[in-house]
Structures are given as C-alpha cells and as structure tokens.
Amino acid sequence: MAKEITSRAEDYSQWYLDIVKKANLAENSAVRGCMVIKPYGFALWENMRDQLDRMFKETGHVNAYFPLFIPKSFLSREAEHVEGFAKECAVITHHRLMADPNGKGLVVDPEAKLEEELIVRPTSETIIWDTYRNWINSYRDLPLLINQWANVVRWEMRTRLFLRTAEFLWQEGHTAHATKEEAMEETLRILDIYTTFAEEYMAMPVIKGIKTPNERFAGADETFCIEAMMQDGKALQAGTSHFLGQNFAKAFDVTFLNENNQQELVWATSWGVSTRLIGGLIMTHSDDNGLVLPPKLAPTQVVIVPVPKPAGPIDEASAKIMKALKDRGITCKYDMDMKNRPGFKFAEHEMHGIPVRLAIGQRDLDNNQVEVARRDTGEKTSVPLDGVADYVQQLLGDIQNNLFQKAKTFQEQKTTRIDSFNDFKDLLDTESPGFISAHWDGTTETELEIKEQTKATIRCIPLDGEAEEGTCILTGKPSARRVLFAKAY
C-alpha cells in the first residue's frame, strides 16, 4: 500500500499538512499566508457555520454585515485595543494604480494617497461600536444582539493552514446591554454555545475557563475561552467570549437613557470562533490513514462503493439504500468513478474522513447483504440489505459518541496535576506534555517567568475548577485554585 500520509509519530506537523492537502481541505495560495479553502473543506466549514448560526439565532441573535475597512483613527480610540492589534494590521494607503512611467506594469499612483488611511479589519469592535452609537438611544434599544460572518486579516509572521492564516473566516458577535449582569450573562451564554457546539457537533471536548489578564483580549475586562487538547499534547484555543465592560462604550461614546431618564454607558460583549476550528477538528480525531470527521459535520456521511464498479444490479441495490438513507436525513454519495479500483477508493474515502462506507458487490447481492465499514475504528461487518439504513443511522450516532468519548478520555489522560516546579519542567520537556493543572500566585510576572523558562502558558483558569489552597509552582506564594498550563498553538 502506498503511504501517502506521513505518520504522526514520524512528524506531527507534516502529518497535519498532509491531511489538509490529501483530504482536499485547503491549499496555500499565491498570496503569502493566505489559504484557498477548497470545496470539500468549505463544505465542512458550511456545516459548522450552519449549526452555529442556528444556535445564535435560537438565542435571539441576528446577522448583519459591517465594512471590511476601518478608518485608522478608530483603532486608536480604545487604548488597550490598539496596542493589541496595531502590530498586525494591513493598511490601505492609496486608492489607485497607474502605468509605470519608467517601464512595464503598474505602480501606485502617488496622487491617489488617502486622506485617512484605512486598515483591513483584524476584528470589528471599533467600526461596530462607532455604528452602535447611532443605533442606541434608550434602554428600549437594548439588548442589541448582532453577529456577523466575515473574513478578517491579521498579518501573522508564521502561518499554518487553518490554525493561523493571515486572512481567516470567522463569526464575530457584538452585543450591547443595559447592565453589567446582562452582559456577563451573555458572555457566558455564548461560551456555553461554543462548548455545546465543540462537544456535541465537533466531538471535541473542551475546558471552559477564564483567561489571565496577560492572555486577555485587547480591550476586554474579562476573556472566557474554550481550550481543547490536541493529539500531540498541545492546547488549542478554540473559541473566546469577551466581557468588554464599558470600554468600547466609553471610547465611542455609546450611551442610553435608562428608565429613570438618566444617561448611562452601554455594557458590551464580543465573541468569535474561526476556521481555526477546522484545524482543531483535524488534530482531535484524525489518524495516519487520513481525516476522521464526526458524522454531524461530515459533508458526506456515507459513501457507497460498488465492487468492482458501477453496474446494473449493484446500481439498483445502491439506489434503494440511498433512498432509504436520504429519507432518514443522511447524506450519501454513490461512487460512480469508473477509473479506480475498489481498493483505491476505500483508501481515498478514508483519507477524506467519510464516517461510513458501504461496499456492494455480487457476493453481497447473492447473500442479500452489504458490507459496512466505520471510519473511526476501521471495523467492517455485513448487514442484511433490508435493515441497512436503520443500521447506518444508529452507527452514525455511535461513531459520533465514540469520537467524543475517545477524545475525552485522551484529554483526561493528558491532564496532569503537578506540585513541584521540577516535575513541571520535566513534563514540559517531554514530547507530548498536555495540560498541567498547577497552582499559580496570580501575578503576570510569575506567568511570564514560567513562559520564559518552559514555553508553557496559562491556557485558562477552569470555570469548574474547585477552590483548593496551595502554593504557586514557581514562587511558593499562596494560591486559591489550580490553573491549566500547556504549550499552545
């Protein structure tokens, strides 16, 4: 068998790149740091997007669209925010090109310099809050619950397909509330939506937590996150939900008149998940044979491979199965390809992570059955033709659960409680350190010192962590609870 994918043991990051490429998810483009999301990868993103979109709408949010370009001056309105993003902005300085007077090609027309430069949005808080000022007058205008699906640009130095690209797709929610309590509730409601989505759809277990001040979103009072553990023992921030306090309301002068006819500043949240989730999905479930997709998000849930190739009786039997599957809301593809042999197709569909494969040949027809193979475990069984749709429906559910359970067990195994800094360093020196649950004295100074020495960062202060007296792993100072450290993507 031709090995087309580098094994994880051999080279994990090459394995990741092989999966992205061989599963037809995305490729690098002519533009440095920017990727082309291919139809199969985009179909996956669409499924993720549709589920999230539904969940946002069920909780009262509506979609809108704000401009790609943001006046440079907007960014500087909120002090923390500028500092966070200024270093990675694409800037538009001119609006016209002209023929190069010295030769061939085009040059920027120096006459066409913009009065005020525009930046390509790295996130949209500023333009949105500038707009909200006009939309919000009274407490009756609140809460304002808006989401947008958009692309954003952050000029990253080192990029990796899906995990970190200069341009990426995401959703960003921006809400305005009358009270601090409401805004905080919203922040946590969204964190729960993200958690539900990650665990029930992506089958990717996550830890809900609060970011330390050092890791907080630029401009937020508090950042909540979900953190996932990848197969190589590194953590991935999978989603963030920010309680913005009144910072943007102050910066953009967004006030409302309350029931007592008094002016008050609005309370805000913002939250987002991006195409980075696809990277997380890959690194949670996939194996050395290729992509593994959870049934709830797979663009194609079932593929039928005719053996040896499409032909009358096999086509007929397959058509019946497909009909029965479609009646149950299961997406199914019949492999009509005449060129490749069954063995090749098996490998190919495994590479693409299709959860269930059915194979039908004359041998099966003679026995009135069909071969069913599941992607997650590789197991194959023969099932009577009659009951195959019901069997597959149940199997898809089993696969979804199995993927989650397997990932959950892995995450638990990869979480270590540590109480001495030597053990801490030793574990971080290993190939696959995972999450380390340890005490921290709560200071940024200590956090940075630990990062300096070990490259590990505090991923979050887990929300469900119990209070526990202890002493800081580095300084020995008192600590009230454990936090999660890890090396991160």
Added chain:
RNA sequence: CGGGAUGUAGCGCAGCCCGGUAGCGCGCGUCGUUCGGGACGACGAGGCCGCAGGUUCAAAUCCUGUCAUCCCGACCA
C-alpha cells in the same frame, strides 16, 4: 528583521563541480487486460531550467544582480 536553504513539466526531484540533443518518478490522455484494501502493459501530451544582465562559437550548468519561496529565532484566534 537576523541565521540557513531552495527556485528545472501539474507535483516530487536528478542534471550544474567538468558548458555542447531537457531527463526520472508520480500525476495526466487513449487503448487493452484487471477490479472484495492504494493494479499492470503499450502508446502519447506536457518545459522562455525564477527573472535580468554578463562571459562564451555555445549557458539549466560559469559570473553579477534581482525577485520569490521554504525552514529556524522575537507576536498571535
């Protein structure tokens, strides 16, 4: 922005030292034999050798410049 490397067919590479017909594997096309775990044979298509100068009768090959990409170090969902 510092250090290292590479640009030759769609992809992966050889050829460069020692200048002289543009080569291999994969992929692609046609035909045939195959087909229950990545098939094989025959024939075929496909290249301003990154770009610009220079040396030479002659440059993928030598020299100069330039551009681009990749890898390693400081930021980040």
